[in-house]
Amino acid sequence: MNGITHGGIGLATIAVLLFIMFTAISFGAKDLTLGTVWSAVFQYDPTLTSHQIIHELRLPRVIGAAVIGAGFAVAGALMQGITRNPLADSGILGVNAGAAMMVALSFAFFPNLPYSALMFVSFIGAVASTAFIFLLGASTPGGLTPLRLTLAGAVVAAMLHSLSSGIAIYYDLNQDLAFWYAGGVSGVKWPQLKLLVPVIALAILGAMMISRSVSLIALGEDVSVSLGVQTKRTRLIGIALAVILAGVGVSAAGSIGFVGLVIPHIVRKIVGVDYRFIIPLSGLLGAILLVLADLGARMVHPPKELAISLMVAMVGVPFFLYLARKERRAL
Incomplete structure (x- = not known):
């Protein structure tokens, strides 16, 4: 595929995303027409309910x-x-569990922590769990391999989830933490968006800036080094950006897994292995998936809402099992 074709796919995906967003805004306890949504967005009248x-x-x-x-x-x-x-995925590698662990500690010891501070401690938890996972995986004989990284992530995630559950039981936080475990965006309002949008947008921009180096690293260590890529520096920046994206997302919407696992695979089927196209298209398709998951969570059994993580897992779990079986055959 050439750049023009990739550009066409990107524009089409943006159009689909905007249509789905307008549709999602239209449905709820009170169904509204797309015309009403359009006028509310571009010609807002505060006197109209x-x-x-x-x-x-x-x-x-x-x-x-x-x-x-x-x-x-x-x-x-x-x-x-x-x-x-x-x-690899922020949930499977324990990043979400680290962020959720810090949220549990915050609820236990600092229950009135403002949202901006909660985002910060959630990010600290994501960083700490990621660092521990990489150290654990690298400390074994033979160094860090994809399999060891996955196993280390699973072990650390299980440990952190157990600790979070223990804190929740001891401090009677089960109801407060239910949202973070189930996942949802019902609590996101304009003040939260003022923090979320710039942080995530800048992190995605940073990911796009290192996308060429990531493409070369994905081809193999020898290839990337021979082409002059500073692999350690790129990995450090890339992991830092991934932790920011996952940590901020968990702080706002809870521990939602599988989005980062499923979407990149779908994108690679569409645009190939060039991360200059994989990263932006992954962002667009990830947005579509979570908007649809939220819409489905609201519409399956109204007026009650299901957890977004359940809707995403219906797609993610079978896909993960398929990938795991495929990887086992390749070993």
């Missing part, structure tokens, strides 16, 4: 789902490219 519903509740929720989905997908693409591990 329908406009207030859209502007104050549905619009920030749908934008939040799109931004967070893009962040999770790009984080997964970065991790898969840098580690050359097709099973």
Whole structure:
């Protein structure tokens, strides 16, 4: 595929994303027409109840789902490219568990922590768990391999989830933490978006800036070094960006897995192995997936809502099992 074709795919995906977002805003406890949504977005009238519903509740929720989905997908693409591990994902590698662990500690000891501070401690948890996973995987004989990284991530994630559950039981936080374990974007409002959008947008921009080097690393260590890529520096930057994307996403929407696992694989089937195209298209498809997951969670059994993580897992779990079986055959 040439650049023009890739550009066409990108524009078509953006158009689909915008249509799905407008559709998602239209459905809820009170169904609204696309015309009403359009006027509420571009000609907001605060005296109209329908406009207030859209502007104050549905619009920030749908934008939040799109931004967070893009962040999770790009984080997964970065991790898969840098580690050359097709099973890499912020959830599978324990990043989400580290962020959720810090959220549990915050609820236990600092229950009135403001949202911006909660995002920060969630990010610290994601960084700490990621560093521990890489150290654990690299400390074994033979160094860090994709399989060891996955196993180390699974072990650390299980440990952190157990600790989080213990804290929740001891401090009676089960109801408070239910949202973080189930995942959801119903709590995302304009103040949260003012923090989420610039952080995730800058991190995705940074990922696009190192995308060429990630493409070369994905081809193999010898190839990337022979072509002058500073592999250690690129890996460090890439993992840092992935942790930012995943940590911020978890702080806002809870522990939502599989977005970063599934989307990059789909994108590689569409545009090939060049991360200059994989990263931006992963962001767009990740946004589409999470907006659809949120819409499905709201519409399956209204007025009650299902967890977004359940909707995503319905796609992610079978896909993960397929990939795991494929990788086992390749060993």
